[in-house]
Amino acid sequence: MVDMGIVVGGLWLKNPVIAASGTFGFGAEYAEIYDPARLGAVCTKGLTLRPRQGNPPPRLWETACGLLNSIGLQNPGIAAFIREELPRMKEQGITVIANVWGDVPSEYEQAVARLSDSSVDAIELNVSCPNVSRGVPLGEDARRTAQVVRLARRACDRPLWVKLPPEGGVAVARAAQEEGADAVSAVNTFRGTAIDIETGRPVFANVVAGLSGPAIKPIALRIVYELVSVLRIPVVGIGGIGNRQDALEFIMAGAHAVQVGTANFVDPLSAVQIVAGLEDFMNEKGIENWEVIRGSAQR
Amino acid sequence: MAGKVEIKQARVLSNARLKDRVFLLKLQGEFSAAPGQFYMLRAWDRDPLLSRPFSVLDRTKEGISFLYVVRGRGTELISLLSPGDTVALTGPLGNGWPRHEGRIALIGGGIGIAPLYYAAKTLRDTDVYLGFADVPFLVDKFARVARVRVSFETGEEGTSGQVTAMFRPDGYDVCYACGPQSMLIVINRICRHAGVPLFVSLEGRMACGVGACLGCAVKTTHGYARVCRDGPVFPSSEVVWYG
Numbered sequence: 001m002v003d004m005g006i007v008v009g010g011l012w013l014k015n016p017v018i019a020a021s022g023t024f025g026f027g028a029e030y031a032e033i034y035d036p037a038r039l040g041a042v043c044t045k046g047l048t049l050r051p052r053q054g055n056p057p058p059r060l061w062e063t064a065c066g067l068l069n070s071i072g073l074q075n076p077g078i079a080a081f082i083r084e085e086l087p088r089m090k091e092q093g094i095t096v097i098a099n100v101w102g103d104v105p106s107e108y109e110q111a112v113a114r115l116s117d118s119s120v121d122a123i124e125l126n127v128s129c130p131n132v133s134r135g136v137p138l139g140e141d142a143r144r145t146a147q148v149v150r151l152a153r154r155a156c157d158r159p160l161w162v163k164l165p166p167e168g169g170v171a172v173a174r175a176a177q178e179e180g181a182d183a184v185s186a187v188n189t190f191r192g193t194a195i196d197i198e199t200g201r202p203v204f205a206n207v208v209a210g211l212s213g214p215a216i217k218p219i220a221l222r223i224v225y226e227l228v229s230v231l232r233i234p235v236v237g238i239g240g241i242g243n244r245q246d247a248l249e250f251i252m253a254g255a256h257a258v259q260v261g262t263a264n265f266v267d268p269l270s271a272v273q274i275v276a277g278l279e280d281f282m283n284e285k286g287i288e289n290w291e292v293i294r295g296s297a298q299r
Numbered sequence: 300m301a302g303k304v305e306i307k308q309a310r311v312l313s314n315a316r317l318k319d320r321v322f323l324l325k326l327q328g329e330f331s332a333a334p335g336q337f338y339m340l341r342a343w344d345r346d347p348l349l350s351r352p353f354s355v356l357d358r359t360k361e362g363i364s365f366l367y368v369v370r371g372r373g374t375e376l377i378s379l380l381s382p383g384d385t386v387a388l389t390g391p392l393g394n395g396w397p398r399h400e401g402r403i404a405l406i407g408g409g410i411g412i413a414p415l416y417y418a419a420k421t422l423r424d425t426d427v428y429l430g431f432a433d434v435p436f437l438v439d440k441f442a443r444v445a446r447v448r449v450s451f452e453t454g455e456e457g458t459s460g461q462v463t464a465m466f467r468p469d470g471y472d473v474c475y476a477c478g479p480q481s482m483l484i485v486i487n488r489i490c491r492h493a494g495v496p497l498f499v500s501l502e503g504r505m506a507c508g509v510g511a512c513l514g515c516a517v518k519t520t521h522g523y524a525r526v527c528r529d530g531p532v533f534p535s536s537e538v539v540w541y542g
Contacts, residue, residue, distance in 0.1 A: 060505070268509065
């Protein structure tokens with residue numbers, strides 16, 4: 001009997017496959033297709049203290065093997081999430097990781113404090129949304145990231161994960177670790193852009209949008225590999241994971257768990273099929289638990 | 300009422316070119332779509348990455364059909380399918396047309412006639428106004444289930460002009476429209492002046508099709524709505540047409 005369960009930064013997951021923030025809503029939409037409680041956890045759409053209406057359309061642009069998005073953190077706000085979405089998610093048996101954004105450090109602190117009074121299972125600090133920042137993104141600045149994680153850590157009694165941008169480097173990840181993060185999720189989308197050749201103008205009002213999908217997988221995998229080699233805390237791998245092969249590569253690079261994002265759009269069953277695929281792999285290879293293969297590529 | 304969202308493979312019965320880049324795809328199997336709903340289709344592995352949303356044209360005992368225009372690589376790949384090939388579908392998705400009694404006008408422009416046929420077939424007292432840029436398509440099919448008036452801008456026979464010039468709102472209890480934004484804006488103005496409720500079916504670039512990604516946002520009087528899940532059918536009074 002294989003043990004699919006895994007403890008990641010203080011949070012026990014029944015399996016290491018998590019729905020990535022922004023690709024799974026609050027679990028209700030995909031619940032019409034399969035039971036989201038079959039996943040290790042669901043990361044919520046990025047939450048902010050106040051409701052946020054998001055960016056003007058167009059918000060999507062398909063690229064070769066990838067997807068640019070500029071959603072802009074459209075969300076109902078933390079109070080409405082706790083009132084209207086969280087009870088249903090918990091009732092369905094979903095392990096809930098609340099993804100949180102703040103425009104300024106004090107907003108992170110207040111948001112995390114509110115969520116610590118709720119039944120969320122863990123909090124993922126989003127320091128890496130490419131679609132709402134101005135200037136140097138928070139998650140590419142180790143000093144500012146350290147400040148945010150410090151404030152959040154003080155306000156938080158739940159497992160605290162920090163979702164990193166691809167461009168932040170090891171310094172930002174180390175800063176998160178030093179300030180008490182229980183794990184890091186790597187990576188958020190890559191900053192990209194697209195231009196409409198009919199108008200000669202950028203497709204997106206913000207010019208910059210976030211690139212996800214199979215196009216980013218090898219780069220995300222390299223970043224995860226590097227982070228695992230220097231951090232003490234667990235790394236949760238994200239970036240173009242669409243099948244069991246992708247998920248296993250991240251685990252063998254040293255990730256404790258993986259998040260499936262854009263692949264949910266490609267095939268709504270992707271995440272749950274990866275769960276089944278990983279279980280099959282463990283059975284085929286006679287692997288009893290994740291420690292046997294985790295980080296095998298690092299040795 | 301519409302059925303549960305399903306993910307399945309279906310066999311192509313036919314995939315006929317109606318004109319230039321306009322095609323009619325028929326798939327075999329049992330489907331549960333209601334009028335105005337859509338499916339996400341794909342006939343490839345991971346490239347292009349996303350599935351493509353297709354409005355349901357018709358649903359019969361033998362299967363389901365979609366009217367589409369080739370716009371990019373996804374629709375081009377769909378257009379290359381032959382009878383016997385398989386397509387992956389997710390759906391039915393979206394809200395579909397509301398159920399109404401009374402006299403109903405359906406107004407469609409170009410490829411926008413697609414979501415109107417199934418509605419015309421299931422509603423009773425219906426007039427259909429179809430507008431085309433040049434060569435009309437599927438007019439005979441509509442004429443078998445409703446009273447039909449056709450306009451085409453460059454045509455020599457029948458009414459020449461735009462569907463917006465042909466349509467009169469008087470006497471209708473409700474109108475349904477689908478077509479280019481420019482057409483919908485005019486129909487909206489006509490119906491608003493006449494005090495006739497209008498519902499419009501909108502399109503949007505979609506990733507998930509189920510309401511999770513928030514990519515297909517459309518501005519409404521109560522904030523951004525999702526075309527795929529809150530729509531594709533909206534009361535036109537709630538759509539922010541300029542903005």
